[in-house]
Amino acid sequence: MNPNVKATMSTKHSLQIRVNGVNYQREVEPRTTLVDFLRDEIALTGTHVGCEHGVCGACSVMLNGEPVRSCCMFAVQADGMQVTTVEGLAPERGSMSKIQDAFCEKHALQCGYCTPGMLIACHALVAETPHPSAAQVREAISGNLCRCTGYQQIVDAVMHATAAEGANHG
Amino acid sequence: MKAAPFDYKRADSLSEALDALAEHGGEAKLIAGGQSLVPMMAMRLARPAVLVDINRLTSLKTVTTESGHVHMGACVRQRDVEHSAALCASLPLVQQALHWVGHQQTRNRGTVGGSLAYADPSAELPLACLVLGGTLHLESQANGARTVAAQDFFLGPMFTAIGEDECLVAIDWPIWQGGRVASVFEETAIRHGDFAMASAACQLQLDGQGVVSAISFGLGGVGGTPLTFPALAAQLIGQTLTPALAKDVAQAAAAQSEPGNDMHASAPYRRHLSAVLLERVLRQSATQAAA
Numbered sequence: 001m002n003p004n005v006k007a008t009m010s011t012k013h014s015l016q017i018r019v020n021g022v023n024y025q026r027e028v029e030p031r032t033t034l035v036d037f038l039r040d041e042i043a044l045t046g047t048h049v050g051c052e053h054g055v056c057g058a059c060s061v062m063l064n065g066e067p068v069r070s071c072c073m074f075a076v077q078a079d080g081m082q083v084t085t086v087e088g089l090a091p092e093r094g095s096m097s098k099i100q101d102a103f104c105e106k107h108a109l110q111c112g113y114c115t116p117g118m119l120i121a122c123h124a125l126v127a128e129t130p131h132p133s134a135a136q137v138r139e140a141i142s143g144n145l146c147r148c149t150g151y152q153q154i155v156d157a158v159m160h161a162t163a164a165e166g167a168n169h170g
Numbered sequence: 171m172k173a174a175p176f177d178y179k180r181a182d183s184l185s186e187a188l189d190a191l192a193e194h195g196g197e198a199k200l201i202a203g204g205q206s207l208v209p210m211m212a213m214r215l216a217r218p219a220v221l222v223d224i225n226r227l228t229s230l231k232t233v234t235t236e237s238g239h240v241h242m243g244a245c246v247r248q249r250d251v252e253h254s255a256a257l258c259a260s261l262p263l264v265q266q267a268l269h270w271v272g273h274q275q276t277r278n279r280g281t282v283g284g285s286l287a288y289a290d291p292s293a294e295l296p297l298a299c300l301v302l303g304g305t306l307h308l309e310s311q312a313n314g315a316r317t318v319a320a321q322d323f324f325l326g327p328m329f330t331a332i333g334e335d336e337c338l339v340a341i342d343w344p345i346w347q348g349g350r351v352a353s354v355f356e357e358t359a360i361r362h363g364d365f366a367m368a369s370a371a372c373q374l375q376l377d378g379q380g381v382v383s384a385i386s387f388g389l390g391g392v393g394g395t396p397l398t399f400p401a402l403a404a405q406l407i408g409q410t411l412t413p414a415l416a417k418d419v420a421q422a423a424a425a426q427s428e429p430g431n432d433m434h435a436s437a438p439y440r441r442h443l444s445a446v447l448l449e450r451v452l453r454q455s456a457t458q459a460a461a
Contacts, residue, residue, distance in 0.1 A: 010177050031175055053213060066278040
């Protein structure tokens with residue numbers, strides 16, 4: 001490829017994305033990744049940018065209900081789609097989801113960098129499998145790197161949150 | 171790490187995508203799931219001037235079962251194949267291979283065609299495609315449609331028979347019918363979902379007497395392309411696949427591999443791994459087919 005004929009400016013595209021139930025319309029460069037759109041264009045900074053090449057999982061969000069890496073797609077590709085970020089997991093402002101509560105309870109985070117991605121991966125798992133085995137939890141978070149917890153507390157938290165009613169106490 | 175600037179075009183039809191490829195030549199790239207391309211663009215290993223998005227082409231997302239094979243659109247997501255009971259029944263090796271492909275977040279976006287078109291030497295779907303003897307359907311504005319057999323498709327690391335104005339539109343996956351068929355895919359990686367240091371796949375069929383009536387097997391991650399061993403496989407037809415025979419065949423195949431060195435594994439270690447994994451998949455598939 002000839003480096004002299006590269007585009008130096010690219011035409012902006014208008015797009016509309018529904019994030020956590022709110023519609024946003026913005027004009028962005030095609031090279032804006034979905035995670036940069038979320039953080040820089042609509043100021044939802046809960047989703048973290050980690051490796052920016054699809055390895056660490058910190059930027060995981062739900063796209064039309066399925067977990068994806070928001071650094072591995074461009075915002076223009078999500079035009080007309082629905083995104084759920086970590087800010088959209090709690091049932092209402094000021095409260096936390098059952099899994100978020102369990103993360104606190106079981107000390108499933110330390111520095112917190114991986115936490116938004118971990119929470120998305122765990123919520124996606126539980127939406128599909130309400131009572132997962134520990135092995136299923138491990139597989140679900142296998143695409144998310146954590147350098148603090150050693151992962152065990154995260155597995156404990158999901159098991160705690162999804163245990164049968166009444167088994168959570170004691 | 172951000173991608174270099176590019177122009178974006180969302181194709182509404184295959185002919186629109188092919189027109190864009192013809193117009194821009196090597197300066198345009200197709201994007202489907204983006205799980206290989208977007209990281210390459212982030213690291214600026216790829217700097218396309220134009221990105222042609224084929225994600226919304228419904229014609230590339232259809233799956234039909236025809237006589238003897240599954241015809242699968244190139245933009246079918248890996249997750250959709252993994253979750254289809256019908257496809258898992260007709261293409262057990264593909265299902266097993268998908269278990270090793272990345273993670274749920276990448277399989278939700280990643281497409282079957284994208285993995286084949288990028289042809290990473292350690293990727294699982296190219297190995298499954300070669301072992302099953304798949305056929306790839308390519309299309310361009312200038313030359314229309316053509317098909318390429320898997321053994322002629324993978325040419326080197328990240329290098330396939332796809333021309334720069336061509337689009338991979340579909341894959342035919344052969345279905346093995348009749349008899350007792352079993353398939354096994356095994357892999358060793360630093361972590362589950364990482365690139366394989368070595369992988370091995372086998373599909374075989376036993377007749378009523380427990381004798382091999384059809385078999386194909388191969389290795390991934392130990393050469394510039396996935397490798398199959400048709401001459402060794404032919405020797406097994408009509409034989410009972412004993413553990414001793416499996417070991418001999420696996421060692422003969424591993425001796426033909428051409429692994430490279432990297433920080434995770436030396437070439438001799440990869441060759442050793444490939445013999446171990448291939449012996450395991452041969453033995454396990456023979457046991458499963460006999461059960």
